[in-house]
Amino acid sequence: xxxxERFLKTLRGEETDRxxxxxxxLWWDQTISRWAGEGLPAGKNYAYAMRDVVAIQEHFGLxxxxxxxxxxxxxxTPFAKVVGAGMGAVDEESYEKxxxxxxxxxxxxxxxxxxxxxxxxxxxxxxxxxxLDGAFWEPREYMGIEAHLYxxxxxxxxxxxxxxxxxxxxxxxxxxxxxALPFDYVTFAEDMSYNNGPMLxxxxxxxxxxxxxxxxVPVLNGYGLPVLVDSDGDISEAIAWFNExxxxxxxxxxxxxxxxxxxxxxxxPDTAFIGNFNKMIMNGGEKALxxxxxxxxxxxxxxxxxxxxxxxxxxxxxxxxxRAYVRLLKExxxxx
Numbered sequence: 001x002x003x004x005e006r007f008l009k010t011l012r013g014e015e016t017d018r019x020x021x022x023x024x025x026l027w028w029d030q031t032i033s034r035w036a037g038e039g040l041p042a043g044k045n046y047a048y049a050m051r052d053v054v055a056i057q058e059h060f061g062l063x064x065x066x067x068x069x070x071x072x073x074x075x076x077t078p079f080a081k082v083v084g085a086g087m088g089a090v091d092e093e094s095y096e097k098x099x100x101x102x103x104x105x106x107x108x109x110x111x112x113x114x115x116x117x118x119x120x121x122x123x124x125x126x127x128x129x130x131x132l133d134g135a136f137w138e139p140r141e142y143m144g145i146e147a148h149l150y151x152x153x154x155x156x157x158x159x160x161x162x163x164x165x166x167x168x169x170x171x172x173x174x175x176x177x178x179x180a181l182p183f184d185y186v187t188f189a190e191d192m193s194y195n196n197g198p199m200l201x202x203x204x205x206x207x208x209x210x211x212x213x214x215x216x217v218p219v220l221n222g223y224g225l226p227v228l229v230d231s232d233g234d235i236s237e238a239i240a241w242f243n244e245x246x247x248x249x250x251x252x253x254x255x256x257x258x259x260x261x262x263x264x265x266x267x268x269p270d271t272a273f274i275g276n277f278n279k280m281i282m283n284g285g286e287k288a289l290x291x292x293x294x295x296x297x298x299x300x301x302x303x304x305x306x307x308x309x310x311x312x313x314x315x316x317x318x319x320x321x322x323r324a325y326v327r328l329l330k331e332x333x334x335x336x
Contacts, residue, residue: 002124003063004184011185011226011249011272013304019333021326022065022127024274024308025252026053030315038319051116054126060326064120067129068109068181069189070173072138072166076102086144092158099142104165107173109180117181130183130225132170132216134190135163135209136200152204163212171219178223186225187251188213193233195257205241217246228272232311233257239268251275254310265299273299274306282309282317286324293332300336307332 007020032040041059050066057064073079078087078099089095120126133141139162140148151159177183192199200209217227228249229235229242234257235250242250249272253259261276276296281288299305307329313322 004121004124004127006063007127007306008184008226010306011304013270013272019300019336020127020306021061021063021330021333022306022308023057023060023062023313024065024306025310025312027056027313028315031313031317032056034315035319035322040319050113054116054120060322061330062326064126065129066113066117066120066126067131067187068113068177068183069131070107070133070170070177072103072105072133072169074102074105078102080141080144084145086140086147087142089142089158089162090144090147091155092161095142095158095162100165104169107176109177114180121182128181128183130174130177130186131230132173132186132188133166134188134192134229135212136190136192137188138162138166149199152200152208156208159208163208167212167216170216174220174223178225183223183225185228186220187228187230188247190229190231191233193231193235193238193257195234197234197236198238202241205238210241210245213242213245213247221246228274234259236260236264239264239271243268243271248272249274249304252308252310256280256310259310261296261299261305265302265305269302270304272304272306275308275310277307277309279309279311279314279317282313282325283321286328289325289328293328297332297336300332 001017003020006016009016010020054064054066080086087099089099117126117128121128139151139159142162143151220227226248227246228251229247230251231238232252232254235253236259239250251273252275253261253273255276255278259276261273264273278292281292296307300307
């Protein structure tokens, strides 16, 4: 079975030969650097070019997963020097005069990336993800964390203007992407939750985010693309919100943030989930690894679930640890 066919059938709850064996969130660059010193073959570059990411997946015998993240930035975009500080768009004037002129270039993928994807797609080996910035994520990038959260109250018109501008550009980017390559699905990057749930109310979701998704999801579905949502933290409460606007799946479901995919599978039987393998036990030895696989076994057997690490594999995990994880992942992918 082709890798993309297996992946999409799993999302839909259809029968497959096995569960996809993927690394959904990849690895920290520090993790790859550590493994280089522990025997990861030379040539598996650590610059995080997508071809190098695919080469590392090939080395471990994983199903190949590549993505193109359609970012709205240019070389002139004033990126934050401190995480969370934003890009200076704190009001209408600063957005209009300072930030907006540096955003929304002509969408373009690297020619080498296009050639690589076409090669692996022709061989049936590659799953291809299109990533778009979400309606919570991107205004936060523009404004900074604090101003972003206040903007729901203080500057609602600016927030909606930002989403309107982004939405127009994303439609253009999606058209370009689908004309260039056969993408399989879309993930919206949101990161809108922490350990105790979403960082906004249902009221604000409905007022600000839902209209964005109600317009974008049909556009994406029109290309045959199912829509998934990526949020760190505990996304459990917000799953119902996103389901109502057309999302069909969620990842990475962080175990440390109290996400329990077994409970989510019971509550949302028609929803797909990826992740929830607790990254913090990956260096605990085979017994701990197997116990975690057994915890997730009910969802594997239920379907509509792809077991994967619940975020990037951390640098506390040795190459030997990760090889043990991959060996068991392949075992449980077949027998559940």
